[in-house]
Amino acid sequence: MTTGLLAATAILAALVVPAAPATAAAAGNTLVVDAATSIRPVTHVGAGGLYAVSTDTNPAPGLLTPLRLKQHTQPAPGVQQLGNGATVPSGDILKTANAFTRDGAQSYARMPDVYPNFPYRWVSWEDWTQKVNTMVKARVDATGTTNINGWELWNEPDGTWDTAKAGPFLDGWTRTYRLVKQQDAVTPIIGPSYSRYYPDLMRDFMARAKADGTVPDVVVWHELENETYNTVDEHVADYRAIERSLGISPRPISINEYGSPSQIDTPSVAAHYIAQFERTGINDAQRAYWYESGTVGGLVWNNRPTGSYWLYKWYGEMAGNMLAVTPSGDLDGFASYDSSRKIVNVAFGGTFGDNAVQVKGLAGFGDQATVTVNYTPRSGRMTTVDAPTRVSSTTIPIVNGAVTVPVTNQDYLGAYQLVVTPASGPTTSYQQVYEAENATVVNASRLSSTGASNGGYVGRIDGLGDGRSNSFVDFVVEVPTAGAYSLTTRYANGGATTSTQGLAYNGGAYTMVSYAPTGAWGRFATSSSTPVTLKAGYNVIRLAKGSPNFAGGTGFAEIDSLTVAPR
Structure with missing residues (x-):
C-alpha cells in the first residue's frame, strides 16, 4: 500500500498498539522451542520490504546485508508514483537492482506504480497497453540485470481498479497477463494482490x-489489518482449500505487504508476523511502505539502524532449519537450529511481566548450556539504536534435554533474542558451513534428501541465457577478518563427465569450479578447494550455471553446501 494520506495513517496508528499493562504483574507464559523438530529450511521468508530500496546507494551499501533479506517489491521500470510525501519518483527496479542483488535479495516489479497517483487513476486500455509494453521491453532489454523474479500486474484491485472505466478486474487480469506473456514468457507473474484476504474474491479470482x-505463479495478498498477525494461518488454510477444490497445484504464497502503520515499528508485532509466516509455509513477505522509501519500512533512518532493525538482524543470523515453536498466550516467536555449530537462535516478544522460554531437544549439547538473552526496544522509525542490549548471559544445567530461561519484566513492545549453545561454546567461532537451501536460489529448486547435510540441497541449476533465465545460488558469507580463505562445495554430479560452474564473489570476476561425477544425483562429494580473498564482514558468493559476465558452466551439478575456511 502506498499512500500520502498521513492523516489516515495517524488514525490507524491510534488503533493498533497494544494497551499497556496496568500493573507489572507476571504474565507467566512459557514459549516452547523444540530443537529436535524442524519445520523447514531457513530462508528468511519474512525479511524484505515494499519500496525497501530508494536508489542504488540508499540505504547505504552494506547496511542491509547482515539482514539477509529474501524478497523486495519495487516499482516497475519508469515509476511515476509519488508515495508518502515524496517529491520525485524513486525505487525503479532496474535502477535499484544492483542494490538488492548486492545483498543477495530478489524483487518483484509492481507495474501500476507507473501511474503518479494512489489510488491509481485509470486513463484507457490503449494507455495501459502502451505502459505495459514499455515496462516489459525495458526489463527484457536489461539482459545483465538479475534477481527480478516476478511481475505484479496490479496492486490492491479491491480498492484501486476502476471498474467503470476499465471494466471488471478479472477481465483486466486476463488481458494484462496475456499482454505480459507475449513479450516475457520467462519471468513469473504474481497476484492478485488484494489489500486483505477476501475468501470470496480469492475463490472467484x-x-x-x-x-x-x-493462474499466477505466485499468489499474493496483503496483511495490513490490526489483528491479522494472529490470523495468517486461517487465511493460508482457506486459500489452500480453494486450490484443492479447483484442482490447482499449490502456488507459493507472498504477503508482499504486512503490518499496519503502528505495527510496522513494533518489534514484538513483527516477531508475531514472522512466526506465522514460518509456521504456515509462506514463501516470502515484505514490510509495508507507510513512510519513506529506502528505509525497509522503518528498519533504518539516516543510514543507521532503528530498534526494529535488530530483530531482523537476529533473523538474518539464523541458519540451518527453522524449528517448531509453541506460543503461550501473547508470547510468540520463531527459532532456528544450526547443527553445524550447535546454535539454537530464538527471537520472540509480545507480552509483559515475568515469562520464560523453554528449549528442548538439546541432545548432544552435554550437561550444561550457555544461554544469552538480548533485547531491542520499540524505538520508532526516526530514533536509531546502535546495538541491542545484553540482558544476561549465564551457564545453566541441561535437564532431560531441555533448558528453561526466565525473562523477567518483559517489555511487551520490544523483542528479545535467546541464543543457546553448549557450555563450551559453538563448534566453530564463526559460521563456516553454509547450506545451499538457506541461500538465495535463483531459477533453481530447493530439494530434500536424507543424503544431504541438514536434509536439503539445491538442484535444477540448469538455466543459461540472460538475466531472466540464468541459474545460480548466492551465499551471504560472514568472516571475522580480511584475508585468504578457501571455498569447497559439497555437490552431486550424476552425469558421466565432469561438469563446471562459475564462482564469483562481491561482484568480481569468475573462476571455474569443477565437479567430477559422483555416480548419481543426490550422491554428494566435496569439490577441490578454490582460493579466495574475502573482506572482513559480509561477502556475497555466487555459484552459477549462468550469470552476467560469465560464458556459462558445462554439464549439471547439484549444490548441498559451501564451506568457507581460512587458508
Missing part, C-alpha cells in the same frame, strides 16, 4: 484464472 489459463 482463482476459478476465473484457471478457466482462462492465467
Whole structure:
C-alpha cells in the first residue's frame, strides 16, 4: 500500500498498539522451542520490504546485508508514483537492482506504480497497453540485470481498479497477463494482490484464472489489518482449500505487504508476523511502505539502524532449519537450529511481566548450556539504536534435554533474542558451513534428501541465457577478518563427465569450479578447494550455471553446501 494520506495513517496508528499493562504483574507464559523438530529450511521468508530500496546507494551499501533479506517489491521500470510525501519518483527496479542483488535479495516489479497517483487513476486500455509494453521491453532489454523474479500486474484491485472505466478486474487480469506473456514468457507473474484476504474474491479470482489459463505463479495478498498477525494461518488454510477444490497445484504464497502503520515499528508485532509466516509455509513477505522509501519500512533512518532493525538482524543470523515453536498466550516467536555449530537462535516478544522460554531437544549439547538473552526496544522509525542490549548471559544445567530461561519484566513492545549453545561454546567461532537451501536460489529448486547435510540441497541449476533465465545460488558469507580463505562445495554430479560452474564473489570476476561425477544425483562429494580473498564482514558468493559476465558452466551439478575456511 502506498499512500500520502498521513492523516489516515495517524488514525490507524491510534488503533493498533497494544494497551499497556496496568500493573507489572507476571504474565507467566512459557514459549516452547523444540530443537529436535524442524519445520523447514531457513530462508528468511519474512525479511524484505515494499519500496525497501530508494536508489542504488540508499540505504547505504552494506547496511542491509547482515539482514539477509529474501524478497523486495519495487516499482516497475519508469515509476511515476509519488508515495508518502515524496517529491520525485524513486525505487525503479532496474535502477535499484544492483542494490538488492548486492545483498543477495530478489524483487518483484509492481507495474501500476507507473501511474503518479494512489489510488491509481485509470486513463484507457490503449494507455495501459502502451505502459505495459514499455515496462516489459525495458526489463527484457536489461539482459545483465538479475534477481527480478516476478511481475505484479496490479496492486490492491479491491480498492484501486476502476471498474467503470476499465471494466471488471478479472477481465483486466486476463488481458494484462496475456499482454505480459507475449513479450516475457520467462519471468513469473504474481497476484492478485488484494489489500486483505477476501475468501470470496480469492475463490472467484482463482476459478476465473484457471478457466482462462492465467493462474499466477505466485499468489499474493496483503496483511495490513490490526489483528491479522494472529490470523495468517486461517487465511493460508482457506486459500489452500480453494486450490484443492479447483484442482490447482499449490502456488507459493507472498504477503508482499504486512503490518499496519503502528505495527510496522513494533518489534514484538513483527516477531508475531514472522512466526506465522514460518509456521504456515509462506514463501516470502515484505514490510509495508507507510513512510519513506529506502528505509525497509522503518528498519533504518539516516543510514543507521532503528530498534526494529535488530530483530531482523537476529533473523538474518539464523541458519540451518527453522524449528517448531509453541506460543503461550501473547508470547510468540520463531527459532532456528544450526547443527553445524550447535546454535539454537530464538527471537520472540509480545507480552509483559515475568515469562520464560523453554528449549528442548538439546541432545548432544552435554550437561550444561550457555544461554544469552538480548533485547531491542520499540524505538520508532526516526530514533536509531546502535546495538541491542545484553540482558544476561549465564551457564545453566541441561535437564532431560531441555533448558528453561526466565525473562523477567518483559517489555511487551520490544523483542528479545535467546541464543543457546553448549557450555563450551559453538563448534566453530564463526559460521563456516553454509547450506545451499538457506541461500538465495535463483531459477533453481530447493530439494530434500536424507543424503544431504541438514536434509536439503539445491538442484535444477540448469538455466543459461540472460538475466531472466540464468541459474545460480548466492551465499551471504560472514568472516571475522580480511584475508585468504578457501571455498569447497559439497555437490552431486550424476552425469558421466565432469561438469563446471562459475564462482564469483562481491561482484568480481569468475573462476571455474569443477565437479567430477559422483555416480548419481543426490550422491554428494566435496569439490577441490578454490582460493579466495574475502573482506572482513559480509561477502556475497555466487555459484552459477549462468550469470552476467560469465560464458556459462558445462554439464549439471547439484549444490548441498559451501564451506568457507581460512587458508
